[in-house]
Amino acid sequence: GESVGLHLPTLSVQEGDNSIINCAYSNSASDYFIWYKQESGKGPQFIIDIRSNMDKRQGQRVTVLLNKTVKHLSLQIAATQPGDSAVYFCAEKISGANNLFFGTGTRLTVIP
Amino acid sequence: ETGVTQSPTHLIKTRGQQVTLRCSSQSGHNTVSWYQQALGQGPQFIFQYYREEENGRGNFPPRFSGLQFPNYSSELNVNALELDDSALYLCASSRTGTDGYTFGSGTRLTVV
Numbered sequence: 001g002e003s004v005g006l007h008l009p010t011l012s013v014q015e016g017d018n019s020i021i022n023c024a025y026s027n028s029a030s031d032y033f034i035w036y037k038q039e040s041g042k043g044p045q046f047i048i049d050i051r052s053n054m055d056k057r058q059g060q061r062v063t064v065l066l067n068k069t070v071k072h073l074s075l076q077i078a079a080t081q082p083g084d085s086a087v088y089f090c091a092e093k094i095s096g097a098n099n100l101f102f103g104t105g106t107r108l109t110v111i112p
Numbered sequence: 113e114t115g116v117t118q119s120p121t122h123l124i125k126t127r128g129q130q131v132t133l134r135c136s137s138q139s140g141h142n143t144v145s146w147y148q149q150a151l152g153q154g155p156q157f158i159f160q161y162y163r164e165e166e167n168g169r170g171n172f173p174p175r176f177s178g179l180q181f182p183n184y185s186s187e188l189n190v191n192a193l194e195l196d197d198s199a200l201y202l203c204a205s206s207r208t209g210t211d212g213y214t215f216g217s218g219t220r221l222t223v224v
Contacts, residue, residue, distance in 0.1 A: 032211050043215035089154050098168045102154030
C-alpha cells in the first residue's frame with residue numbers, strides 16, 4: 001500500500017499553546033487529504049480537508065498546510081485545549097481511488 | 113441526520129469461529145467502506161461496497177467478505193478467525209461523487 005507517515009508519534013503541549021502535527025505522504029497522485037481526530041473508544045472524526053490544488057485551508061482553530069513539492073502535510077491547532085487531546089491521523093486519497101490511506105497517527109497530549 | 117452506527121460495540125470470539133459485523137450508513141450516503149484498525153496503528157482499508165457490489169478491495173484475504181443491502185447498510189463477515197484479526201473494525205459511509213467519509217465508532221473484536 002501507499003505510505004502515509006507521521007514525523008512524531010507523540011506530542012505534548014501546554015494548554016493555550018499552538019500545536020503543529022506533521023505528516024509525510026509518498027504518492028504524488030494523491031489529490032485529497034484529510035485530518036482526523038480519534039478519541040479513545042471512538043471512530044475517526046473529521047477535522048479538516050484540503051485538495052491538492054490548494055496549499056492552505058483554515059477552519060475553526062485549525063489550519064492545514066499542504067506542500068506538494070516535498071509531499072508534506074501539517075495540521076496546526078491554535079490555542080490548544082484539553083479537549084484536543086487525542087490521536088490525530090492524516091489520510092490521503094489517490095486520484096481515482098475509492099479508499100483512504102492512513103498514517104500511524106500522532107498522540108497529542110495537552111497539559112493543563 | 114443520523115450518523116454511522118455499528119453493532120455490536122464489542123465482541124469476543126474464539127480462533128476458527130466466524131463473525132458478522134453490521135453497519136448502518138449515514139442518511140444520504142450510498143457507499144460503505146470497511147477498515148481494520150490494529151492497536152496503535154492507523155486504519156487499513158478492507159473493501160468498499162456500492163450498489164450492493166464490492167467496489168475496491170485492500171490487501172485482505174478472501175475470508176474477509178461483505179454485503180451491502182438495498183438500504184445501503186452493510187455487513188462484514190470474517191471466517192476462520194485468527195488471533196491477528198483482533199482489532200477495531202470501522203465502517204465509513206460516503207456518497208458517490210463526493211469525498212466526505214463519515215466513520216462509525218467501530219466494533220472492537222477480540223479473538224482468543
